[in-house]
Amino acid sequence: MTASVFIDGAAGTTGLEIAERLASRADFTVLTLPDDRRKDDAARAELLNDADFAILCLPDEAAVAAVGMIRNDRTRVIDASTAHRVADGWTYGFPELVGEAAVREARFVSNPGCYPTGFLALVAPLVRAGLIPADWPYGCHAVSGYSGGGKALIERYEGADDARATAPSFRAYGLAGGHKHLPEMKVHAGLAREPLFSPAVLPTFRGMIVEVALPASAYIGHDADTLRNALSGFYAGSPIVTVRAPDPAMGELLLPATMAPWDGIDLYVFGGARGEQARLIAVLDNLGKGASGAALQNLNVMAGLPADAGLRLDR
Template identity: 40%
Template sequence: MKYKIFVDGQFGTTGLKINEMLKNRSELELLTISEEDKKDIEIKKKFLNEADLVFLCLPDAASKESVALITNENTKVIDASTAHRTNPEWTYGIAELTITQRENIKNSKRVCVPGCHASGFIMAMKPLIENSIVSPKDKIVCHSITGYSGGGKGLIDAYEDSENEGKFISQRPYALGLSHKHLPEIKHVLGLKHAPFFTPSVGNFKQGMLVMSYLVKSEFLNKKITRKEVLSIYKDYYKDEQFVKIIEDDIAYLDDGFLDAMNCNNTNRIEISVYESEDYMLVISRLDNLGKGASGAAVQNMNIMLGLDEKLGLKI
């Protein structure tokens, strides 16, 4: 049996990547809409309802409009926008989130792909919250640096325009109103009282990211928890997860003391490493913002929803 797949928004960064990942898979038939027909509602509606599974790679409002066009009750949808990430009628697409989440995704017809920053933060904090190391009441500080592909076609064009050569060399913080669009899903999924104090930035590289969460030891149940204990919690929580790698030897992991944001590129892997001093602990998630942070996560969810091998088309 061939599954019919339609990528609505196939000309954007995430859509192009999904198409690239799926194009050689023999068990799938990709339905394609032409550039000139993509705004024709009737033509798009036909594709949306003909597909076994639809990827929505669109702005929020457009995603909601496409969902409203689907009348085929058998069509499954994976939305890569932020439109449905806090909607209880949609399943949050981190299969590793809880022991039951993979089954929830498998049985769902509506799944939302997490944000890239959100994926790194949530997967770092969920095991600590579940083990009462971090309280949902804690105020957590987080900083993230991502490749410029996270900003979509406009930012990619700006960085790669020869006229801008030498213009974007430094790390560039953004969302300085401290209300980044991934914060609602982070707060919702983790059940936090306060959204994290979060500052993202763009680096002068195309893809890859580091999500860095800063924790004060004295605030964890007033006890001096160690890096070794935290690593043990992560190893147990993610013990059967093929796309999650817990780093124990941090010296070998680093490159002369530096951590490269790009070493998970073109994989669906997330790596979690932990660093400490007497008073503080730093948890870093490394992932590909276009992989586990976007298109890779979308394909992983598709595999689960269609009952296929979860690893198909994905690199660990």
């Protein structure tokens, strides 16, 4: 017997990709609304209550309202918005960090943000192990494909014939701080303060690199190899998170201009030649493990399936 899924907000970038991925799977049945009823609250409420699983791909306020439309104690929810990522009663949907059992048993699961996925994958295990401090003023530099900005940013890059010529080749933003991802980065890494977060956008549709640079004073008594080995042990056996040993000849990390859809995440720890620094780097697809792929992984776990069922993990 297949489980039913309703994607509320299926016309957005994340929702479209989830719907396309589920369409080829026999273990789920996707409940859909005609285009002219997508914003009909009565029709949405009916499917939210009919579905075994509801995946919310909505703005924050709309996601909160959608949860309020569920009148039963049966429908299970995955929320891809920011609204519930640090909310009481919600399980953070990063199975590698919170444990698959927690996600499997949860009724309400909040899908992580794309940037926080990279940051937390690197930092949270090391803080838990006591290898780096919880009260350090961490900085996080990250670049993402423009699809992470939703329809408005995609339009800016693709909307006109000359969009690629006139759109920025590098777009730094969040310059005044207060980015919406900061609360989950702090809370789920177990930090005493929010990191200094410097996000930017590149003229590529998908893909993301997240970096946390550490001076040696942040990991006194250890070295880059210790940090890398701790991450390798933490993610041992994961089919989705891979800790890569850097090739001695490796002088660069590249983000392809035409990255293929991918649901994995690669982690690196590079050490300075004189042991004076470590650079923690995560490479992922902002629409894969950073959004739609993570939602599908959470859906798999909640439905009692292997976490990597139907995921795109080949590169």
